[in-house]
Amino acid sequence: MKIANPFRLLRESLRIRIFTLLTFLILVISSAFILFHFTSESSALTERSVTEGNLLARFLAESSRIAVFAENTQMIQDSADLVLRNDNVASVAVFSSDGRLLADRTKAPRKSSLSIKDRLPAITATIVPLLKGKKKTLSRDKGDYFEFFAPIWAGPARPSAESLYFDKGLPEPKGRVIGAVLVVLDKSSLNEHLHDLLITTSLMSVFFLVLAAIGAFLVAQGLTRSLHGLMKGVTTLEQGDMSGRIVVKTHDELGIVSQAFNTMAETLEKREREKQSLEDQLRTARENQAKEEWERTFDTVPDHIAVLDKDNRITRINEAMATLLKTGKDQATGTFLFELFDGAFTPPYEQEMAEALTAGLTYSTEIYKERLNRYFFVTISPLFNERNRTGSVYVARDITRSKLDTEMLRISEERFRIIADNINEVFWMADADMNRVLYVSPAYEHIYGRSRQSLYEKPSSFMAAIHPGDRDRVKQNIFAEPEQRESEQEFRIVRPDGTQRWIWERRYPVYNDDGKVTFVTGVDEDITEKRQSDEEKKKIQAKLVQINKMTSLGLLVSGLAHEVNNPNSSIKLAAHILAKSWEDIKPILEKYYLEEGDFPVSGQLFSGIKDNLPQHIASITANSRRIEGIIKNLRDFAQKGAANMTYQIDINTVVSLSASIINTQVKLHTRNFKLSLKEGLPAVRGNPQQLEQVIINLIMNAIQSLPDRERKVLVSTSFDAAAGTVRITVEDEGEGMPKEVRERICEPFFSTKLDKGGSGLGLAISNFIIKEHNGSLEFKSEVGWGTTAIVSLPALHA
């Protein structure tokens, strides 16, 4: 054995490990103990020195109290010398209460650093807190020596009378400091002590360590020797030799362990034998069971399985295969699969299948067996022993049912697609949140003018297509809670080419079994044409209603004219006769009046009525004429269309003529009547008498609205080149009309002047005439500011 590797020795030998451990433990303990001993001893020594110094300082303070009190230098020096006699005291000093040095004694053979006189200023500074009574004692370690200060206390400066007699029960007397002492302790003897202590403890530790090492070695040897035999026995057992036994020498714990070990080895040996036989039995049982289980599984599997040999002859088939092929399991052995499957004698081997098997790969395919009218999913996997292919496993799964289902689904989808693709309406499906378009039919591209792809990619592009005026309404509706969404709505869309279409959309939420909306379907129909024709229909209907109204009015007027005209003619004639009669009667009655005096006629005096009566008669005539005029107007209104509309008319001429006809009337109402006629207006086509009637009517209305004669009426003509119309404007500064009047002003029999003899027909007739001329009559009016009537007529030559 070499001593070359101590670490290996340490690792492998328990004896050396125990020895090292014990030695190390003892080393640590002894070192700790010695360290602790030295530290505590040295600190105890230092503490003792300090205590001694403090005691000496206090002793000196106490013993020199009277001397200092009496300020007797000799007595002070005596006290100081008493203290100086102590071994370690190097020097002693006594100070007065004002810091003055009273005595200074130093042992003769001393270093100069211990001289007090040299360090006097520093010391004086140090004793100030002592002299002020703030500290009891003070000690300083100055390296080579210690300094101890103590104050000298005296009784109170002025004792009380009672204090002369008694001590007990008196208040604590306030002492005062009358000086301080300094005792300097030399450290050299302390240091000598410490040096000796260090050497002693070091020697002790070395001695103790050697003793401990020897002890540890003996202990380690004793322990490992008894273990040796045990080790040997265990090693034998470990190598599997159960017959090996340990020689028992002692009766200590190790002896008992060895005995137990021997017993254990015997038991183990016996158990091992029993276990071996049990395992053999179990293995045989398991092999049989596994085989049985495999057989059962093979026959229970619903898939049709055949095991083939290397030449693809059947070696075995399972129950399912046998049932399928209507053959016995044993009969099939040795035949080829294709013989049984197809009834063919030549193998219908697919090239790929053969190649895969040769390459040792698994091959799968779907095949249709015509003879059985069934689909199969076939998997052929090669079987190998250690080196070669020994055969293969053929597994056929009947997939006829799922195949048919898939086909049905395909047909159903195809039908849906055909319907969806061919309807004119847009059919769409979206998820419940309307965030994703699941399907949209091709009609979308035709109606919306956008690609279906763009909608799939960006469902929000649908919103962009909606007319801005309808967008908010549609958005609100679409993104409402599914249950709150209207199922149908109409809105406009704007196609990329700018054309507008009307869409009628119906929406249906689709619920799942839980009653939740899973997705939404809808149909968008283009109803633009339908809407247009509806509007036209409405217009025609309105016109028919108007015509009907007018026809009724015409019939009414014709009858009325006849009925009214006859009595009116009689009234007119009677009035005429009455007037003539009055002319003849008047001179006779005049003469009677002059001769006989005044007389009563119909409750009045003749002188009073003779001049008024002709006026009454004239009034009858005038009103009769007026009735005649109204009837004539009505008749004209009812017989419209009859007028000749073929004249080419210069509007300016018509306006001037009209103005001159009613000149007298105009002057009664205003002093500010103006005509402003634009030169070179294009001609219009129509009936001049009718247009005159319109203009007269408008001017009459204007002047009648004026509250006084200072207000203005302006009639002007102009040409609107953009619209291609000639315009006649009648502007007044009259009372104006509120909105509700302006809206109804062209209705027949509507008049604000019924009480002033208005018929309510003037503007109705005017409006009708202008319409007959394909023109328009508009009013702008504001209450208090006046009214403007604008007649626009299409120009003949623009």
Add this chain to the structure above:
Amino acid sequence: LVRNFLLVIIAALFFGATAAHAHDVLVVQGLRVKPFDEAFRGFRESCDVSMKRVYIHDYDGLDFTRVVRQDPPRLILAIGADALARVRTIRGIPIVYMMVLNPESYLHGNDNATGVDMNVPPEKYLDVLVHISPVPKTVGIVYDAAKTGALIRRAKQAASARGMEIRALSVSRANDVPQAIDSLKGHVDALLMLPDTTVVTPETVESFLLFSQDNNVPVIAFASKYVDMGALLSLDIDGADQGSQAGELARRILNGTAVSALPRAEARSTHLKVNRNVAKKLGISLAASDR
């Protein structure tokens, strides 16, 4: 009937007025020390009237004169110098003091006060010294002329009457006392300590006693505590007797005697205390028994 009723009211008023004097004597004590308590007990035994006892230190910071005026007694007893110092300004109520060392320094001719002081007459000390052997021929005294000058004069007279000599050294501050004592070395047979606050301090007491030790000279003290420390003997005042002495004065004042008619008294009775160990060491024998 009405007259009877009025009489009842007048009687009630009269008794109410007498009841206003809650106590006859207000006892004002300076320190809570045993000798003062003993003195008070002596006072109470010889003058049994209603009294209220207060400690002056409980009234620190208060105007004591006003406190007394609120509930005026017929007489005030001051125990100790502190108490006397606080009550001396009260006029109209007679004041009796006791256990006061030098009352004159507080009263300065105040006619309203009388009492018993703590000074033991010097004759008494000398009478005791006559009974020890050897009888000291020369007695040293260190004193402050400002405080105990009068006593020294009386002592000198009494000494010469008894065939002794007094060697007195006057000092004006305590620091000079040790030196003064030292200078008596070889010249005196005994040292007499008198109650002088300049001369007697904790330091000087040591000087006295060290001198006694070093020179085999007995120290005669005025309080027993110095005997314990090493003096040969002391003549202690008797607190209870001081109390009864003051009680007699109080009783006479309460009975109508004018304060001015009652002279201030010195301590009447003393206790002698001897340290036999010291006597043995000094080789002194005592002829008389402790009295």
